[in-house]
Structures are given as structure tokens and as C-alpha cells.
Amino acid sequence: MSVAARPLLVAGALAILPLAVSAQPPEHDFLQFCVGCHRLDGSGSAQNGVPDMRGVVGRFLRGPTGRAFVVQVAGVAQAPLDDAAIAALLNWLLPRMDADGLPDDFQPYTAAEVAHLRATRPGDVPALRQRALDEVAALEAGAAR
Ligand code: HEC
Numbered sequence: 049m050s051v052a053a054r055p056l057l058v059a060g061a062l063a064i065l066p067l068a069v070s071a072q073p074p075e076h077d078f079l080q081f082c083v084g085c086h087r088l089d090g091s092g093s094a095q096n097g098v099p100d101m102r103g104v105v106g107r108f109l110r111g112p113t114g115r116a117f118v119v120q121v122a123g124v125a126q127a128p129l130d131d132a133a134i135a136a137l138l139n140w141l142l143p144r145m146d147a148d149g150l151p152d153d154f155q156p157y158t159a160a161e162v163a164h165l166r167a168t169r170p171g172d173v174p175a176l177r178q179r180a181l182d183e184v185a186a187l188e189a190g191a192a193r
Pocket residue numbers: 078081082083084085086096097098099100101104105118121122123124127137141177
């Protein structure tokens with residue numbers, strides 16, 4: 049093969065990579081796909097209905113509905129990232145935004161779990177948010193008894 053043909057082959061290989069693959073570290077995915085709405089520090093924008101994640105988002109993981117909600121919310125489920133990249137992004141993001149809120153036995157998301165949750169996304173995701181918070185409150189009340 050001539051040397052001149054090589055760069056073309058490389059370009060061709062890159063062109064057929066699927067769009068939804070992320071080879072970059074989670075913090076870069078956060079910068080590229082989330083910060084536009086959520087801001088660098090996760091404070092969001094109350095004015096635009098983007099919730100503050102700081103000291104809030106980890107608590108969802110204390111119940112199964114909340115654990116699903118965090119993947120199924122539109123900005124996450126519909127991000128142009130593959131399941132493994134979403135799992136890595138959330139596992140990186142959650143302890144940074146709300147370490148105290150995460151359950152002590154927090155199990156990192158896996159690509160398989162993200163794939164399942166994306167495939168079974170309910171129609172009314174916003175309703176999940178309140179259900180998730182009610183569920184966590186009930187679980188905590190039960191645990192305190
Ligand atoms: C276009 C703006 C936008 C982008 C981009 C976006 N989000 Fe969101 N996000 C929102 C809004 C608005 C909500 C509130 C729920 C809703 O309307 O979907 C939200 C809710 C969330 C929630 C639930 C927080 C809560 O307290 O309800 C999480 C977690 C989240 N986003 C993570 C992410 C991550 C991670 C990314 C990047 C992959 C991302 N979002 C990209 C706008 C965005």
C-alpha cells in the first residue's frame with residue numbers, strides 16, 4: 049500500500065464509527081452534553097426549569113424509582129452517548145454533585161442497566177420524579193421506625 053493511501057483509510061474508518069460511541073472521559077461528556085443546561089457546577093437554571101443537582105440528585109438513588117428516573121430523564125436517556133458512556137458519566141457525576149445524598153451502599157450503574165432503563169422508558173417521566181421522592185421518603189420513614 050502506498051503511504052499516500054493511508055490517511056484516507058484512517059479517515060474512512062473514523063467515518064463508520066457509530067455516532068453514539070463516546071471514547072472521551074466522563075467529565076468531557078458532561079462538558080459537551082450537559083453543561084449547556086446544567087452549568088459547570090450543576091446549579092442549573094431555575095428560570096429555565098433546569099433543577100439544581102447540588103445536594104439533591106444523589107438522594108434519588110435511595111429508591112428503585114429514583115435510580116431509574118436519573119437514567120430515564122430526557123437529558124440523560126436521549127443524550128447521543130452509548131449506554132456505557134451514560135453509566136460512566138452518572139457514576140462520575142453523582143458523587144460530585146451529591147455525595148452525601150447517595151446511599152451508603154450505592155452500586156455504580158452498568159451499561160446493561162442503562163440499556164434496560166432506556167428501553168423501558170415510561171411515557172410520563174416527569175411524574176416519576178415525585179414518585180421517586182415519595183418512595184425515598186417512605187423508605188426512610190420505614191428505616192427510622
Ligand atoms: C437541553 C437542556 C438539558 C440538557 C442538555 C441536559 N439536561 Fe438534564 N435536565 C434538564 C431539565 C429541563 C431537567 C428537568 C426535568 C426535565 O424537564 O426533563 C433536567 C433534569 C435532569 C436530571 C434530574 C434532576 C432532578 O432533580 O430532577 C438529571 C439527573 C439530569 N438532568 C442530568 C443530565 C445529564 C447527565 C445531562 C448530560 C448528559 C443532561 N442532564 C443534559 C435540561 C437538560
